[in-house]
Amino acid sequence: MSRRRFTVTEHGRRVRFGPSALAELPDALAELDSTRALVVCTAGQRDLAQAAVAVASDRVAGVFDGAVMHVPAECADLAVAHFRDRAADAVVAVGGSSSTGLAKAIALRCDAPIVAVPTTYAGSEMTPVWGLTESGVKRTGREERVRPAAVLYDPKLTVSLPVPISVTSGFNAIAHAVEASYAPDGNRFIDLLADEGVRSLLSGMPKIVADPADSVARSDALYGAWMCGATLGETTMGLHHALCHRLGGALNLPHADTHTVLLPYVLAFNAEAADRIAGVIAAALDTRDPAPVALQDAARAWGAPTSLAELGVSQADLSRVSGALAGDYVNPRPVTGAEVTQLLRRALAGEAPTAH
Numbered sequence: 401m402s403r404r405r406f407t408v409t410e411h412g413r414r415v416r417f418g419p420s421a422l423a424e425l426p427d428a429l430a431e432l433d434s435t436r437a438l439v440v441c442t443a444g445q446r447d448l449a450q451a452a453v454a455v456a457s458d459r460v461a462g463v464f465d466g467a468v469m470h471v472p473a474e475c476a477d478l479a480v481a482h483f484r485d486r487a488a489d490a491v492v493a494v495g496g497s498s499s500t501g502l503a504k505a506i507a508l509r510c511d512a513p514i515v516a517v518p519t520t521y522a523g524s525e526m527t528p529v530w531g532l533t534e535s536g537v538k539r540t541g542r543e544e545r546v547r548p549a550a551v552l553y554d555p556k557l558t559v560s561l562p563v564p565i566s567v568t569s570g571f572n573a574i575a576h577a578v579e580a581s582y583a584p585d586g587n588r589f590i591d592l593l594a595d596e597g598v599r600s601l602l603s604g605m606p607k608i609v610a611d612p613a614d615s616v617a618r619s620d621a622l623y624g625a626w627m628c629g630a631t632l633g634e635t636t637m638g639l640h641h642a643l644c645h646r647l648g649g650a651l652n653l654p655h656a657d658t659h660t661v662l663l664p665y666v667l668a669f670n671a672e673a674a675d676r677i678a679g680v681i682a683a684a685l686d687t688r689d690p691a692p693v694a695l696q697d698a699a700r701a702w703g704a705p706t707s708l709a710e711l712g713v714s715q716a717d718l719s720r721v722s723g724a725l726a727g728d729y730v731n732p733r734p735v736t737g738a739e740v741t742q743l744l745r746r747a748l749a750g751e752a753p754t755a756h
């Protein structure tokens with residue numbers, strides 16, 4: 401497939417990046433004609449939400465701090481009720497992609513524009529993808545109206561992100577770039593974003609592990625997350641994201657940790673199609689080892705989980721949820737059920753991620 405023939409759509413959205421980006425929240429809301437925004441966050445990010453309220457108090461109608469991972473329907477119902485009670489006209493999502501996910505659930509039902517202030521590297525702020533979990537089943541969809549209209553990337557706000565989450569969230573972002581690099585709807589522009597995003601994240605991550613307050617490293621990682629998130633928003637993800645989604649959903653696994661454990665195995669499985677991005681990863685990690693091995697070694701060295709067993713998964717769990725893993729995968733290399741089983745068995749034990 402030629403990657404030199406493409407159309408790029410910019411979605412008319414404004415992305416501000418810099419150490420004082422949060423201070424531009426009033427401008428971002430004014431540009432959307434919003435005077436009564438609802439700020440949403442997870443319970444743990446209440447302080448960050450208050451920082452947003454402090455800079456834009458004239459334009460904030462309230463705070464809802466009940467965001468939780470995977471947007472449970474009852475949480476979305478409560479947030480929508482808050483939005484309507486306060487006659488709000490926009491949503492400000494402060495925090496990780498769980499906050500952005502909740503903002504998207506409100507946008508879906510109330511047609512409200514979103515200003516995202518991301519403080520993890522997961523990337524939902526750059527995508528039109530929404531998710532909603534009902535009775536343990538997560539539904540997802542793509543709708544342009546939930547893609548945030550403005551994004552404020554302020555690296556200062558990420559300094560408090562704990563190192564373990566910084567690392568796994570960084571792997572989550574790198575996974576977007578890896579799968580975008582062989583996506584059926586990718587192109588050279590996406591490739592450049594993917595390469596630069598990976599380089600920037602892999603430059604920042606070890607420095608964050610050494611010193612979580614390193615402002616240059618925090619900026620590098622968030623800058624990389626922006627680009628990796630952009631690749632996620634523009635392309636169709638493959639085996640890796642489908643596996644994380646299906647396995648994570650069936651066993652209620654932590655999102656970023658699951659990405660961290662599985663990425664080396666899928667990268668090895670798709671080695672032929674992922675040749676270019678694998679070279680970028682190996683160069684960024686300054687190693688002659690194959691990229692999957694180097695990524696797994698880096699995860700281990702930076703204190704992240706490298707096996708499904710570390711996430712509490714057992715062989716019995718894998719057998720029990722095999723039905724949820726069945727079905728087609730969009731992937732550059734055809735995938736059989738037996739290959740998925742084998743890949744997960746190796747990931748369960750944390751075996752070396754070599755091609756098979």
Ligand code: NAD
Nearest residue numbers: 442444469470496497498519520522524527529557560561
């Ligand atoms: P998260 O938003 O749940 O955040 C993880 C933890 O980090 C939370 O406890 C949060 O309170 C904490 N945290 C966030 N920022 C912090 C900060 N600055 N300081 C201290 N603590 C901080 O995790 P996530 O990985 O960002 O998001 C995961 C969710 O997003 C999943 O539900 C996943 O499916 C979804 N997601 C959706 C998309 C999409 O395009 N729709 C993309 C990526 C992820």
